[in-house]
Amino acid sequence: MSKVVVQKYGGSSVSNTEKIKLIASKLIERKRKNPKIVVVVSAMGDTTDDFISLAKDITKSPDKRELDVLMSTGEMISASLLSMGLNSLGCEAVSYNAYQLNIKTSGIHGKSLIDDIDVSKINESLDSGKIVIVTGFQGLNDEGDITTLGRGGSDTSAVALAVKLEGICEIYTDVDGIYFTDPRKYSEAKKIKEIEYEEMLELASLGAQVMHSRSVELAQKYDVELYVGLSCSDIEGTYIRGSREMKLEDKVITGLATCDEDAAITIVDINMEDVSKLFEKIAVDGVSIDMISQTAPFNGKVNVSFTIPKDDLMECERIVSCFVSRESIVIDEEITKFSLVGLGMKNTSGVASKVFKIFSDNNIAVKLITTSEIRITCAINSSSKEVAIREIAKEFNL
Amino acid sequence: MSKVVVQKYGGSSVSNTEKIKLIASKLIERKRKNPKIVVVVSAMGDTTDDFISLAKDITKSPDKRELDVLMSTGEMISASLLSMGLNSLGCEAVSYNAYQLNIKTSGIHGKSLIDDIDVSKINESLDSGKIVIVTGFQGLNDEGDITTLGRGGSDTSAVALAVKLEGICEIYTDVDGIYFTDPRKYSEAKKIKEIEYEEMLELASLGAQVMHSRSVELAQKYDVELYVGLSCSDIEGTYIRGSREMKLEDKVITGLATCDEDAAITIVDINMEDVSKLFEKIAVDGVSIDMISQTAPFNGKVNVSFTIPKDDLMECERIVSCFVSRESIVIDEEITKFSLVGLGMKNTSGVASKVFKIFSDNNIAVKLITTSEIRITCAINSSSKEVAIREIAKEFNL
Structure with a gap:
């Protein structure tokens, strides 16, 4: 029996009725291959922003319980429209919300965590041949109040459903997969066909925006296969799995992430x-x-350097100046955090030395370094970023 | 102990955030006098129309179950915003939806009837001093699917809550009460201070748009006092009650309704x-x-006349022509149904003869007549409508 396929469509994929109709027709095609499909939808396009500005019109600090009620309607709207679209094309479909699936959550409003989902209604509907649409991003707390899941919420809803339904999970969005590095910053960046959870988590935590760490962590915990791709497209995306076969000549480095949001503080003596x-x-x-x-x-004295978000620089400078004189504080706002991630690093020695050689050959000063088993992060001069990406990509054949 | 006050605000009363904030501040004033307030809200202004056009973009005949899901979000939005407004002004409030109150309904999607409401959450919240906001117009069927109540739905939700909470019910809208006749058509029309359910039902069924018969019937069945008035205004509206004291010199006629939507068909022989x-x-x-x-x-032959909605005229003509020749069918599209309603008719003889005398004195031809115990309806020439209203108003001192 073929596995249940849980698909998730983000807000930009369902931003208007034309796109929703297109998804409906693609789902009907897909159903021939995979008869059991569950679809998690986000709110349409700017709906969430519209709701936030409605709430802000009422009060600067809206009641959090009621804000969750307001927010949750966005997914009900898109879910009902997609279900209408499927039904109008002759494909039976049904939408379910947090109440109907008893999506139990704990934690605070706006940042709740999924505890459990009752998938019996979903299984009944799937067994009777229907496509099931589920409102993402929302759940219920112990009082039966609506909660929302916060950032990455709909992805997390989709992975949680895939866990409970023992299925696979496909995340459809406006990018066609995970790239070696951000293709908007480096146009030659190649797409990654397959990546392990751990690598993806390192990349996500370094600012690769496609997937929120939270949903990847959940997928890793229950070994749910994830796929990230462009919605309504035949372009092959990226698979995120628990283990991938490492070929002899496989790339040592899977991904590269850069971050310009931090500043470095160095304290002398x-x-x-x-x-x-x-x-x-x-x-x-x-x-x-x-x-x-x-x-x-x-x-008895040391020199210490560390990075912090640029937004916190003033506050941090104030704190540091309680310990040392202003002259002992050196601030560098022109840094880029430059991270290389790859499972291959575990088994391949000399990755770090190769990286350092490239940096020194190109006169790129490394200001700070941290490493994990599968990651090397260096803080370098922002002005050297382009050169660093190009030379690293060349060396590691990315 | 003071009774629970159930207030209902229609779509035009909550059409923007300014109006919602105004309602919130008025509710806080009112709470000083009536500590237990439950508010039923409709969807904001044009939301319902917007949703219908969204659904129509997807398909000409949207799935009814999903259309109800879509529609129900309108009231969740306005309910959450009003609750935010109250909370932001320091007045604790909480919004509840059909799931949280287990608003059981039966019947078909889009036209469901309320079977029961579990008011325990409402009572708990009222007891703890909160204002309770309830999403109108919606319920659940036996499958746990969202249903909507159809025309006059939110008024019916409000009356049903007043029944269960043994309270009184106030309907706030964009007119300041029930008038003797439509003030848009007859500017001198006077407002009715007090009207009995039965009279109101006759007026409502004759096309007085302020209240839908359905909610008035429910109020009558359980003897719930209704009040209809302008939202956020101190202008006194109209009370609808089970019995009113008939004064010796009280008006015989309470209301006058006209309807130009019908045509008359006469079949000869x-x-x-x-x-x-x-x-x-x-x-x-x-x-x-x-x-x-x-x-x-x-x-063995008769002449028959009857009225039908003008929209059905063509269809009706087709059916009639199956029985008699075209020459035997007389169609009159220039009629106005002219109805007088009043409990006083029960005890006062000669109302009909007075009406006929006025009509004959003014050369108004009466084409058809039907009567009930408290109503006289005549079909007259549309061109005589203004004269008829003026002369009747004069005679019966309206």
Whole structure:
């Protein structure tokens, strides 16, 4: 018996009735191959933004419970329209919402987590040959109030359904897959055919916007195969799986992500014991520190560098200046975090040395470095970004 | 203990966020006098029309189950916004939908009837001092699918809640009460302060658009006091009650309704036995016949006149011509149905003769007449309408 296919369509894929009708006709084609299809829809195009501005017209800080009620209607609208589209083409379909599937969530309004879904209605409908449409992004809390799932919510709804239905999950969006690096920044970037959860998570956490880490983590936890592709297109997208066959000559590096949103702070000659106090103070303020590097102590003093989001720079500078004089603080806003991700790094030695050689051959100064088993991240001069991407791509045959 | 007040606001009363905020502030004032308030809201302004055109973009005949899902979101939007408005002004409020109140309905999608409402959540919230907002116009069927109630639906939701909560019901709309006759047609028309259910039902069935018969019938059945008035205004509206004190010099006639939507068909010399067959055929076609008058039989033949909606005229003519020749059919499109309603007619003799005298004094030909205990309806020439209203108003001191 063929597996249940859970498809998810993002807001831009259902932004008008023409697109919804197109999805309906594509679903009917697909049903010939895969008779059991569940579709998770986001709200149409700008609906969510429209709702937020309606709420803001009422009050600057709308009640969170009621904001979730408002938001949840967006997916009900698109789900009912897609179901109408399918029914009008002679394909029986039915839409279900959070109440009908008892999508239990916990946590706070606007950021809830899915606890469970009752898929009995879905299975009945699938067994009777219907396509099932489910409103993404929403659930219910213990009081029976509507909740929403926050960023990446509809993707998470789709993966959760695939878990419960023991199916596969296809995420359709406005990009045709996961790329080695952002194709808008580097036009020669190649698409990745297959990527492991872990690699995808490293890329997602580094700012690759296609998939939110949350849904990838859920897929990894229950080993649900993910596919990311362009909606209503035959262009092959990217598969995200638990393990992929590593070929002898497989690429060592799967992906490359860059991030220009951070600034680096370097503190010269700070007392060793003040370092942990400093980081504690910064954490209390809700500023997330990313890359940290520290020199060996000399006369009880060390040099420390770290990166923070540029938005938090002023606040962070204020905190640092409580520990050292202004002259000891060096701020660098012209950095790019440059990350290479690849399972191949686990087994292939010398990746880091190759990277450093490329950087030094091209006079690219590496300011900070952090690594994991499958990732190398360097902070380099923003002006060197283009050269770095080109030379790395050449060397690793991307 | 003061009674629960159930208020209902129509689409034009909540058509934008400014109006919603105004309602919120008025509710807070009102809560000082009546601590327990439940508010039923319709969808904002043109939302319903917008949804219908969205659905029509998808298909000419949208699936009825899904159309109800789509429609029901309109009330969720306005309910959440009003609740946000109240909460932002420091007044605790909570919105509930059909699922949360288990609003059970039966019948078909788009025209469902309310069977029951579970008001326990409402009572809990009222007891804790909250204003409760309820999505009107919607319910659930036995399958747990969303249904909508059809025309007059939100008024019916409000009355049903007033029944279950043993409260009173206030319908707020864009007119400031029930008038003796349509003030748009007759500018001197006076407002009715108090009217009985029965009178209101006769007026509603005659085309007085303010209240749908359905909600008035429900109020009558459970003796719920209704009030109809302008939203956010101090102008006194109209009370609809089970009985009103009839004063000695009270008006005999409470209301006057006119309707120009019908045409009269007269059939000359039709066989007696064909009359019932004719009416049966017309009924099968879904055409509703209103006023019927028949002459005494002569040689087994009779003359029959009746009124039908102008829209059904062609279809009706086709059916009639199956029974008699074209020459025997007389069609009159220039009629106005002119109805007088008043409980006072029950006890006052001679109302009909007074009406006929006015008509004859003013050369107004009465083409058809039907009467009930509290109503007289005449079909007159449309051109005589203005004169008839003026003279009747004068005679009966309206």
